[in-house]
Amino acid sequence: MQVTMTVNGAEATGEIEARLLLVHFLRDHLSLTGTHWGCDTSNCGACAVWLDGEPVKSCTVLAAMAAGHEVRTVEGLERFGELDAVQRGFMECHGLQCGFCTPGMLMTARALLDRNPSPSEQEIREAISGQTCRCTGYATIVRSVQWAAAEEAGTRTSIVDDGAP
Amino acid sequence: MQLPAPFDYERATSVDHAIQLLDRLGSGARIVAGGHSLLPMMKLRLVNVEYLIDINDLHRELGYVRVEPARIRIGAMTRHRELLDSPELRRSLPIFHDAERAIADPLVRNRGTIGGALCQADPSEDLSAVCTTLDASCVIRGPGGERVVTMAEFYRGPYETAVGAAEILTEIRIPLRPNGSSAFEKVGRRAGDWPIVSCGVAVWLDGAVITDARVGLAAVGPNTTGIPTVSRALRGRPPSEELFAEAGAIAAACCTPVDDQRGSAGYKRHLAAELTRRALRRAVARLDGRES
Structure with a gap:
């Protein structure tokens, strides 16, 4: 299936399996490897990203569920070359x-x-x-x-x- | 990489659409709300689905806390974080705030929903104990219309509910009665964990006498457990430490815990008694204005 979402303000599209987790979509499809993949059981929080402005554990959100929504990752913290x-x-x-x-x-x-x-x-x-x-x-x-x-x-x-x- | 087994993804745009999808796709279809119970179980192959129906768009329709004179209505897609942050709910039913502070962690609470929690029907689930304590009823909608069931009818056993094949839980209704308060106590192995035992209490006073009280326990039976014997023991008596201890002893005697990795049955019975006592003490203190 095809998904499109906004990631750090830019539109991102990918052809994925429905079972793909958001963390893997970010890391493997968009090469945004700043988001880390840790315990895979929604315990450790290394994979935290924002979904529509709220932090969530991206190992427990399907990429398909994020389609049409706004995602912000650690790469999106820096603004105009200046760190947050x-x-x-x-x-x-x-x-x-x-x-x-x-x-x-x-x-x-x-x-x-x-x-x-x-x-x-x-x-x-x-x-x-x-x-x-x-x-x-x-x-x-x-x-x-x-x-x-x-x-x-x-x-x-x-x-x-x-x-x- | 821990991925669920393959499935087809559908997204429902309304409650009626979700019911149509369930009806059309049959028994291989399952609804996902926040996904923080279902997706981990799918990764472990404890649950396998052919079709996953995402109802997160239904938050617009089913995400609400509505206070009416004699009841509170909570939409099934209301997220844990919204329950924790609702000032109306904290004022009317402080048990929710107590419980939500101890459910998982802030990030999980941003996704998880009350409807998902109840439909998961985990015997250790804290909101199930809250709803059992409060004598809530559940609104279930299907192709044939809407029906309302009590919490006792809602639970059919561990991980089983009264929600049928093409049905969806839409709302939780909680009766409001004057001169009452509530509290929730939980002991877990670490912050954010499932409870070893958790306990909800609701109590109503007329002057110096308890007119009614309800206790709901999680993790000490096949589903969350209401203890009607405690209610009978408390009615008509003035609150006291001795009475709270008596209620705790009844709760411990009436539940059916088992040994597991979280603790022995004996320890859980001890917790059932102690947490019942503490929750009663706190709920009564709130009625007296000694605690917020």
């Missing part, structure tokens, strides 16, 4: 080590800050609670999101990373 504030936050605050969970974390963080520009630590932890990171212990991910929130609010006074995990 959450991407810069992860760089500044050591929000990643191996990087496998990072694309999903970034998409969820961006969605959180769009809804709630100054989340509490608890709200950040809840927002990423469907995603697994095996490197950082989450502390630096939370700090990275806080950095981005402060950056966007214009209240950032210094880099919050003290180097400790």
Whole structure:
């Protein structure tokens, strides 16, 4: 079957089997390999992308179900050659080590800050609670999101990373 | 790569269209809503379908929470996240907010629906316990029209419901009675997991006396379990810690848990008692205004 959807603002079309998952359509048909394919059981969240503005686990959405809808992936965060504030936050605050969970974390963080520009630590932890990171212990991910929130609010006074995990 | 077995994909544009598709495609057809129970089961070949009918476009028609004077109507395509975020629902039936906070995770809640959760009929499903607790009824539509069944009639056993071959669950109706409140308690192995046991409570007071109470338990029987014996024990008595403990003991005695990877039957009975006690305590505290 043929599917057409909007991916990062551009129309994307492909000839697929109905059973193809959205994560594989993005990675294998569109070569958007920023979205990672992890547990395949909707537990780890490495495959998180936006579907019509909300983060979802693309290993548990059929590409066919996304047809006619808007998808945004980690490749769509950068604007005009400049990284998004959450991407810069992860760089500044050591929000990643191996990087496998990072694309999903970034998409969820961006969605959180769009809804709630100054989340509490608890709200950040809840927002990423469907995603697994095996490197950082989450502390630096939370700090990275806080950095981005402060950056966007214009209240950032210094880099919050003290180097400790 | 874990993919489901091959199937043909159809997309329904209205409830009537979905029913027509089910009618035409026959027993090999299955509806998918949020897909977060069905697609994993299809990947594992626990479920195989010839035709998958995607009803996500029906969110326009079936995605709603409508508060009426004597009942709340929830459209079957209402997503978990919408139930969690609904201020009306939190005010009238705080049990939903309690339960939704502990169902899966925010990303899964963005997709999963109440109708899908109920139709999955997993004995451990939290919203099924909520709906059993609240004495909800289910509106089922088919080629011959609409019918309404109680939760007890809706469940036929694990993963089996009263929804027939060419039928679709369209709405959940929950009666509203004055001077009542509700609460939900859950213990799982980790955040977002299925419950080891979860428990819903609804309670109504007249002054200092309980006029009615309902308890619904998940994961301790072939379907979610209402415990009418608890209701009889609580009616006409003033709420107290001793009464809550008595209700918990009845709930533990009336359920039928089994040993599995989530816990022993004995541990689950302990949880049934303890969670019944905690949920009663919280629901009554809400009625007293001691808790939101």
